[in-house]
Amino acid sequence: MPHPELPLLHREITAWYASNARQLPWREESATPWALMVSEFMLQQTPVVRVLPVWEAWMKRWPTPAALAADPVGEAVKAWGRLGYPRRALRLHAAALVITTEHGGKVPGSEDRLLALPGVGTYTAAAIACFAFGIPTVVVDTNIRRVHARLVGGKALPEPNQNAAELALAQRLLPESSPADATATKLANAWNIAVMELGALVCTARAPRCHGCPVMQQCAWIAVGRPEPHYKPKGQPWHGTDRQVRGAMMAVLRHSEAPVDRADLLGVPDLAVDTGRRLNPAREAGERHRAWTDLHALPAASEQRERAFASLLADGLAKQGADGVSLPR
Incomplete structure (x- = not known):
């Protein structure tokens, strides 16, 4: 009843x-459906205070789905930064491609068509339909x-x-x-x-x-x-988990201008000493960057590092090439 x-x-x-409502940019009357859609992807399991600066930078760089679709998916993953759950960046990029190629560059305005987009589930479709298009769902x-x-x-x-x-x-x-x-x-x-x-x-x-x-x-x-x-x-635990190791590896890949040697990414800091080889140039250039320090400082066994690395490859968040490991292109 x-x-x-x-x-x-x-x-x-x-x-x-x-x-009493918070004044958030994606709630402004001038906000586009795309702006709202980006916010909904980012706000999944992530607080507003962390989303705001990333959303603002994202919208400045990619104000439309077509703008995002025109860039490599690795750029989206890099721009995702430390929001966590970076597969959301892959899905948002994939959705931008579909919107650009199948919907004339405009976010569709019905729940059914929204649900057909990559990464859009029941809640996200309803939220976009309601908040962006005024559909009472x-x-x-x-x-x-x-x-x-x-x-x-x-x-x-x-x-x-x-x-x-x-x-x-x-x-x-x-x-x-x-x-x-x-x-x-x-x-x-x-x-x-x-x-x-x-x-x-x-x-x-x-x-x-x-x-x-x-x-x-x-x-x-x-x-x-x-x-x-x-x-x-x-x-949801973080310290000591595969998620923490994955996050540390992703941080290194985001900050590396060139592909990273697999052994370096797996955290073998004394490998150059053992083999007498020269360090990977990407690691040398960023050796003092905190991302490298954090990765190598993790008390993770080699089995866990291997498992985390394999999961990044399986999820499409990293690519292994002849010249090393990098973000997807």
């Missing part, structure tokens, strides 16, 4: 957003799921993995709209972004600021005494 105070929730949360990210779980479900956290019940709840909570009612459509779109922002700024996973919430009095979680989560969230 719909929440008994649904109109009040719609009114209070969207009004709160109007007064259900948008459900981690922040929205958490707000819904507390406000309506009375739980501290949503389920570990999104399920059909959560999608159904989001559909019930979405303000009704119709093509003939522009005001209702605008409210539906505002609701999605407002709930998302409430989850990001107030209804946070840890230490929620309930007294700053516009609907604290209507919150089911507050009403039942703010019970503890029904499971212990598992964080």
Whole structure:
């Protein structure tokens, strides 16, 4: 059943957003669908504070899908910097190619066509359709799921993995709209972004600021005494993982102007001494760069380094050529 105070929730949360929303460049009226799409790719599992400078540099260099598509994919991976999960850069470049060749250089405006693009899943397609094209569709990210779980479900956290019940709840909570009612459509779109922002700024996973919430009095979680989560969230480890080794190798490749010798990339700092050979020129030129220092300082066994390197090749994030290892071209 719909929440008994649904109109009040719609009114209070969207009004709160109007007064408290962060001023982000991809939310400006002048922002293009491409600008919004780039932000959605970058914001996946990455906080806004880290995304902002990379997004700004990206949009300055590649203001359109065609501009990105015209450059080698390795340039996209390099520009991705330290955002993490660099396969997103590969997929964004691939999507830019499809948009350029099949959609006249314009980001498609329907969920179905967006879903057909590389790297665009259900959430991303809905977010672009809603925020870039004003289509009143259900948008459900981690922040929205958490707000819904507390406000309506009375739980501290949503389920570990999104399920059909959560999608159904989001559909019930979405303000009704119709093509003939522009005001209702605008409210539906505002609701999605407002709930998302409430989850990001107030209804946070840890230490929620309930007294700053516009609907604290209507919150089911507050009403039942703010019970503890029904499971212990598992964080994603970093130190000592293959991801850390991959990241260190990617940092070296991003900062190297020439291909890197495989042995150097695998972190064999004394190989030149053992063999009497000259260091790879790329390593010599960047020996003092922190990326090399960080890579060689990792306490990772050779098996883990080999495994991480092989995964970079398999993912298309690195290429092994006759002259060494480099970013994809």
